[in-house]
Amino acid sequence: MSQSPSPVVSPSFGIETVGMDALIVRLFDAIDEAHMPWILAADNALRDRFGEVLIDLVPSYTTLLVHYDVARLSQREARQWVGEALRGLEPASTEAGREHRIPVWYDDSVGPELTRVAERLGVDTDEIVRRHTGRDYCAFALGFSPGYAFMGMIEESLATPRLKTPRQKVAAGSVGIAERQTAIYSMRSPGGWNILGRTAVELFDRERDEISLFRPGDRVRFEPISREAFIEQGGDTTPLEER
Amino acid sequence: MATPEISRATSAALVVEATGPLALVEDAGRFGARHLGVTQGGALDWISLGWANWLLRNAPDAAGIEIAMGGLKLQATSRMPVAIAGADLGATRDGEALPANGSFVLEPGQVLAFDQPRAGLRAYLALPGGIDAEPFMGSLSTVAREQLGGLDGRGSALRVGDRLIAASATADTREMPFAPAMPQEEATLELVTGAQIAHFDGASLFAAFNQAWQVDSRADRMGVRLTGTALRCRLGGMISEGIPLGAVQVPPDGQPIILLNDRQTIGGYPRLGALSPMACARLGQCAPGTAIRLSPVSPQQARRAYLRQLALWR
Secondary structure (H helix, E strand, O other), rough: OOOOOOOOOOOEEEEEEOOOOOEEEEEEOOHHHHHHHHHHHHHHHHHHHHHHHEEEEEEEEOEEEEOOOOOOOOOOHHHHHHHHHHHHOOOOOOOOOOEEEEEEEEEOOOHHHHHHHHHOOOOOOOHHHHHHOOOEEEEEEOOOOOOOOOEEEHHHOOOOOOOOOOOEEEEEOOEEEEEOEEEOOOOEEEEEEEEEEEEOOOOOOOOOOOEEOOOOEEEEEEEEOOOOHHHHHHOOOOOOOOO | OOOHHHHHHHHHHHEEEOOOOOEEEEOOOOOHHHHHHHOOOOOHHHHHHHHHHHHOOOOOOOOOOEEEEEOOEEEOOEEEEEEEEEOOOEEEOOEEEEEOEEEEOOOOOOOEOOOOOOEEEEEEOOOOOOEEEOOOOEEEOOOOOHOOEEEEEEEEOOOOEEEEOOOOOOOOOOOOOOOOOOOEEEEEEEEEEOOOHEEEEEHHHEEEEEEEEEEEEEEEOOEEEEEEEOOOEEOOOOOOEOOOOOEEEEEOOOOEEEOOOOOOOOOOOOOOEOOHHHHHHHHOOOOOOEEEEEEEEEEHHHHHHHHHHHOOOO
């Protein structure tokens, strides 16, 4: 579905100083699902090379932030290590990310923009659901709140600007779209995305082995379910706009 | 490391009698999960937390209490050595004035109280061995926005009735070797230049490093806004990328925001670079209205200053 073909040769990468103990490794300059196998491969290679000297590694769309232990490594050495890690990089298999199926109750009460988006396109809400569930999405990066994944790309016709005035409270599990991305609110928080529905799936659960359901590079598909199924899965039907 | 519930209820503790605006359990922070959207957290003025711990011979990154703006009252249930460092919040023991940096013993029933800031913003309280509670992802650091850390593991600030349990029964105290200064009217903050700095125009770079910025009242554990002559960046929108501690980002209004411990893990505004950890600690003590000068440094210079600080605690 991506417009550009998957790069077949190793991308050239840049290394940028961003702080005393942090480098940005830049692989691409545009958002594309085809880039994720390279980002995942770089993530693995950097984790292997830095080992215990790595404090945090944050992949995001086109870059990776490498935060290393400055007591054990100078920035010059860190740059060398990045170069060594990425030499001869091969993209991760397209099957590398895990797959998730996320059941969603699409309904105006929990997804007030469902009708608004449908009206703008001159179609019924079922058609919006069909388009939103019609393809696999890639988790480009996690951020905003624990377990919150920025995913895309949604079909071009669905692309919708963020709300002019963000909501003070968006319920956990709310499924939203903004521009050509989609995401699920992992906890109740303020937010400006257009909400289409709600899932009962817990994205961040400290009692679970995999605390965060999603990791960068995972693939996600939404599945429409009925109100009854949503309730059966433990979903909270409290309308979004209620206090 | 956690004490079983039964002994926790009876072991030596400080009981919270009153709380101020914000008293939080903080340690060095939560690491290794930023790729899952979990922020770093941790003491804003990690140097003062380090000194408070040093006074009790704790590890410099042991969990203590970050007391912002004062208003906290704690009563000891039994004899306990404690230490404080950082901002002068007019601390008293049963009404008797205490130094802003030092260790002392609380006898059973004595009340340790923090009034309000006289110099700096945040005082740090250390208990023997640190604070005994259940860490999450290796840290007790409280992040309210993420509902993580703290005594209850749910990101709550200290509440009346909470019991602070020391991780060790006692501590071998020592004296502060010097009196650390808190920033007063002005502070110079070292900025490791980098990131998108090449995309700012010359006049903006001159303004960035040659004007006195003002610390705005919009300041919290996520970030501190500076006000002054607006900076212009030639870059339009950026694709979001990982953000290091102390990042100095410049949104379209041209007023920098310095991103601190509880920042979001990724962001898409151009940056001049990031403050050194030493400068981040100092910024955590700067009240609104403080005049800030940004001083460009290399990663090597920042690293040397940082390693010197760590060496003081060895």
